[in-house]
Ligand SMILES: Nc1ncnc2c1ncn2[C@@H]1O[C@H](COP(=O)(O)OP(=O)(O)OP(=O)(O)O)[C@@H](O)[C@H]1O
């Protein structure tokens with residue numbers, strides 16, 4: 001079991017696409033997945049429901065991705081209890097957060113085994129990182145745990161790295177941040193899945209989009225290996 005919070009105060013950084021594609025890939029590998037949508041706009045929840053319907057329509061033999069959009073939840077304490085329960089009931093819990101620092105972000109981080117901060121190379125995205133870190137630090141302080149944080153470059157250009165994004169990566173690394181090697185490449189199929197729910201790692205597993213998502217997924221799994229993702233569930237995976 002592992003809980004992953006995807007967070008940044010920067011809107012549009014790629015949180016929901018990251019949650020969605022990781023959720024689909026864990027599902028493809030046979031894990032029981034729960035997506036907690038902590039963004040009041042509930043786009044992750046909508047997309048996961050679309051995914052589940054699409055998989056049924058395609059008659060695929062896959063477990064449904066469970067989803068909770070927290071619409072019935074009133075207090076942060078309740079969210080905390082819910083996430084703890086999901087962490088024991090599911091192999092992987094992915095939490096999609098809103099693009100602002102709030103109490104839910106702190107609650108999610110307090111339960112997380114990994115925090116992923118999606119980032120593009122704009123100054124605004126770097127603000128997103130520096131504004132998000134205090135919540136991680138508070139969560140570490142409150143729980144007495146050292147919660148791993150990884151930055152993930154998103155919407156990068158296929159085929160080459162701009163000078164700016166190289167510089168930003170170097171600066172973030174020099175500042176002590178751990179940045180995933182693979183970047184989430186800007187692709188039409190990823191953008192369009194907001195409409196159609198297409199999941200590359202399931203529906204086109206040998207394609208370039210799937211290869212990209214898998215590369216990120218593998219890095220995520222490496223970080224989580226210590227926290228026993230799906231221990232006892234899957235014997236054939238590299239987790
Ligand atoms: N790798 C990608 N390729 C193509 N489009 C992408 C990619 N990543 C994100 N997008 C697009 O960028 C926009 C923002 O992405 P996303 O919704 O994942 O960001 P977010 O951080 O969740 O935003 P918000 O803060 O509004 O919740 C969306 O229109 C999405 O389709």
Ligand SMILES: [Mg+2]
Pocket residue numbers: 015016017039043096097
């Ligand atoms: Mg979002």
